[in-house]
Amino acid sequence: MAPHPEVAALLERSHRLGSDPRNTNYAGGNASAKGTGTDPVTGSPVELMWVKGSGGDLGTLRESGLAVLRMDRMRALPDVYPGVEREDEMVAALDYCLHGPGGAAPSIDTAMHGLVDSAHVDHLHPDSGIALACAADGEERTRECFGDRVVWVPWRRPGFQLGLDIAAIKAANPQAIGVILGGHGITAWGDTAAECEANSLEIIRTAERFIADYPATHGATRQDSPFGAVVPGYEPLPSRERHARAAALLPTVRSLAATDSPQVGHYTDTEDVLDFVSRAEHPRLAALGTSCPDHFLRTKVRPLVLDLPPTAPLDETIARLRELHAAYREDYRAYYERHAAPDSPAMRGADPAIVLVPGVGMFSFGRNKQTARVAAEFYGNAINVMRGAETISSYAPIDEAEKFRIEYWALEEAKLQRMPKPKPLATRVAFVTGAASGIGRATAERLAAEGACVAVADRDRDAAAKVAADLGGPDVAVPAPVDVTDEEQIAAALRATVLAFGGVDLVVNNAGLSISKPLLETSAADWDLQHGVMARGSFLVAKEAARIMTEQGMGGDIVYVASKNGVVAGPNNIAYGATKADQAHQVRLLAAELGEHGIRVNGVNPDAVVRGSGIFAGGWGAQRAAVYGVPEEQLGEFYAQRTLLKREVLPEHVANAVFTLTAGDLTHTTGAHIPVDAGVAAAFLR
Template sequence: MTSAAAADLIARSNRLGSDPKNTNYAGGNTSAKGTDIDPVTGEPVELLWVKGSGGDLGTLTESGLAVLRLDRMRALVNVYPGVEREDEMVAAFDYCLHGKGGAAPSIDTAMHGLVDAAHVDHLHPDAGIAIATAADGEELTARIFGDGTGSQRVVWVPWRRPGFQLGLDIAEIKAQNPQAIGCILGGHGITAWGDTSDEAEANSLWIIETAQAYIDEHGAAEPFGGVRPGFKALPEAERRARAAALAPTIRGIASTDKPMVGHYTDADVVLDFLASEKAPALAALGTSCPDHFLRTKVKPLILDLPATATAEEQIARLHELHAEYRADYQAYYDAHADADSPAIRGADPLIVLVPGVGMFSYGANKQTARVAGEFYINAINVMRGAEALSTYAPISDAEKFRIEYWALEEAKLQRMPKPKTHQGRIAFVTGAASGIGKAIATRLAAEGACVVVADLDLEKAQAAASELGGTDVAIGVAANVADADGVQAAIDATLLAFGGIDLVVNNAGLSLSKPLLETTEKDWDLQHDVMAKGSFLVSKAAAKALIEQRMGGDVIYISSKNSVFAGPNNIAYSATKADQAHQVRLLAVELGEHGVRVNGINPDGVVRGSGIFASGWGANRAATYGVNEEDLGQFYANRTILKREVVPENVADAVFVLTGPELSRTTGLHIPVDSGVAAAFLR
């Protein structure tokens, strides 16, 4: 049962965390102290409830809280070995836990437990960090939050890495400044407190709003300087087209060390920053708040060409800048690493800025990539506020390295679950709103892939995508595979949504069951336009991106048993399936040098959930074979070797295996998924 103190804490945390002006995603932490009954003794015990490691304030629940006995937590002061060994105190928190379950205590637990206040908030508001990263932040703090008599409602705390010592420092500051309601943490954020949950929340909001109001009233009108000639934002349609053209190259750059998923934004705040005179110099200084640069790396890669440059010129320059970036990051690592430092985690950028076009951010999955971009927007806001009042002065590279390669941060990374087989992969599946395509999309999403559900019917595509999760998992796009422009638009939408493409499944299809003399030219053209031509157009558009990424990839054709078996009354369908089957062989040869594998799957008798069978094909085939339509699936099963019906999920299983790590040396293969039809055996 949740205590009243914990319930108030969760409600306050959700309110604070749901507003981005207060803190970034998963940033900051909150706490409450109170009394509960110890189930062992039946006596009251003082407890500390504090947001645990890795949680998010906006979505915090009781399971995201760490609960500690306050007497034991504060007793750690007596065994504290000093700042040089303060990391040892994180493990000591485990000996202070009360009850079972809950989250692991975070590095900021000491700040909350040692400060003599019933409720404490530690947040990362842009306005607060702007003051914290200004060159004269201490003086600004005195000016903004003082009363002119030397009494400070908010006190300056010089930069110190989060940990036990910072908790001691803030506790001492509160003790020496009884009139204070909080502090500005140099280079980092804010901390506020109160006797009640409402008071702590009000104090946090007052600090944030007061800082922002001061920036608005006293800040320079153009903190980033004027606009650089040629660096203004391109018109929207041109801008997004250029972003799609650059996305494969940039994703390949960001994925040199390990595959990354991307996120693109052309928000005004980004475009305005990139057009400004100060953007190159400020970007080179990097971010300051630890939450920011742990997600964005210490600095971004920023293209130094104007928006008026051609895509080819930009691509060439991006490759040059990438080489320079990697060398610079290696030098940063070498300058600050010692014998105990974790190995370098990769030298590729996580934020790539293209003036006139926007920002590309990267992470191990879509959510991480999106949040990295959000954090860099936070950093832009911080730089704007600091430059408006003073000069932006983030913490030093040496301090950034101490956090980026902190043993505690490395331990957190090592505790992360092993990624699923398809994590970091971006799949584009045609005809995916129903039947086989939907089963494939579902399986790939379950294995960690980002999935684009492409279908002729946009509404159905979006509905199918929503079943897989939010837009960090899947999106639905319209795709008439017989239309080259429509296909390219769908591929471009994929590139803008997830940064690139890795896995293409040519599944879209239809069938008209007719004998030769009843098959019209229109029937023939329709079948070939959707499947033979459609597969060609999708593969061609996707291959361009796959080649530019330099990351390899997979192309899968959902062909058919009919591509090798002469069934009755389906000349147009079987001929186009044979066309698709040979495209597999041709493209396997052509794309192999780029690391792209091309394979096919030959299903048969997939009746259940099939859009093709539901649209009349099933009735025609049932009539051809002299069975009831509802018995068609079993009819197909009975004529196979295994006597088992084939369902869409069986085909999805084959796609999973073909595109997973186990068959990484296989290309040009067709896998039958037909329960065994001897007449369709290959070779």
């Protein structure tokens, strides 16, 4: 069924506005349209409002993301409004204005859209508009920029009263196309969708030009950045050195940021960020914090700022980060205690969400990769806002008490409580070798499905990239091209994983191959190839991963995909069986050594995983079928019939075992080998 014409126009407008980051940040702002629908009970016409619901994103908005409300009920709300001290009660009243079942939950800005007397309303968070909204003399600068075409609205927390304020200002200023909301953003309106969109863009682009031209039009003498001069020694490192430094710091920084709750990390080294942290004024401005509520809800009140140059010794830098983190936690607790009321929600955590490192960039953290990435985008918005405000005036965000009212708002707390329970592997970063096919791919798929971020490590670059894309792309999985026989490639692949997700928590040593030959036909090259990939490769991956895990200090899991053949001797299998026995004993050795760091090392012993297996498809299947005298296409069934359960083992069965070992229920298990062979009595461990 085609959407209502007003809905179609609203969605198109939202997509155009939301797809340009100059107009609003991700998931920020909302848009609405009013029109006439049909009451399904009476068949009579009814005036409705469609508005983006809570938690949606304008750029990707669908009809299901709209809240639909009856305007007769919306217009009656002021008559029952109990006053600003009880305005939060009006959120529940919005539920009684909804039209029909389904649709999104109304957001806190719904009242603004319903109370403003206009058919179409946009509320957006453009950097240029927020720069005016956060300037020390924002009202004067707004008047200078727009005349009486755009009106200043003093800061007020989003809610019903703000909607009444804007409605009154619109009524008193019929010439106005919109408002600048102090400390917040912009709102525009129009009689048609096209007019409303044009008015929004006029406000945004006019503000952009005003800020860009301000130094020249006001005879400014300062030739430097509004952030001040570059501090000698704080310039950005060259790209290769910068990334190496970031990878060296991130495991420690992530562990600090995860003191109260596990986090995924994100690394940003855009030109804007690197320029900001190189300038003299960045410590002062960063300490003021962000302003737009969307910003600081994602980035916390203020970032942690490292006060050392990028050339400082690594151990000195790490020690200083630990000191700054301890001070940050004390400051955050003091901030909470200064403003918390008896009925305030409990303090959620005192760790920073943003860490600024001169010469290197920005580390951001969140409960998943998308949240961490979006936090970085929001702090990038905040940098743009600070630059604009410092260009036309001085940056003056809303005060700390107001920030606390937003951060620990009962409505915000209720939204957090409604969030779904995290998946078992949420916040964990997995590195799976041989992940482009067979057992490795099935394992990567299972770990990602259970909430992990996954590095798809494989020597086939294109296949790894395809699997990563299939798993959901860079917010879920990244390709990590690697030949596990090459120590430098392993280090590079794990560094890339750290840069992508902040660290490494879970390693699956799965890469393998097999050549089936009798002893007298097995060459030294056959032996070296199999031992190089599996025994040596697993050792090298485990060694580099354990180094990262110990730096993180957060424990971890290393799982070896070994084999029944490491326990049971079979014909024509000397090199493969020997290297699998080597891997099996590595599990025991590493479990004994790494336990003091909270790193658990376990193994999985599959057998006869024929379907979907890269090893079997690569010639091993034909070789083993010849040994046993069965057609290759019947090899899986042959293996199944020799088991106790008479069942064929598939890649996903091995993946299930890896998940079980790492998902949290077996917290006291290390040094174990789990058979996944449908029951091979000869392989029972003793």
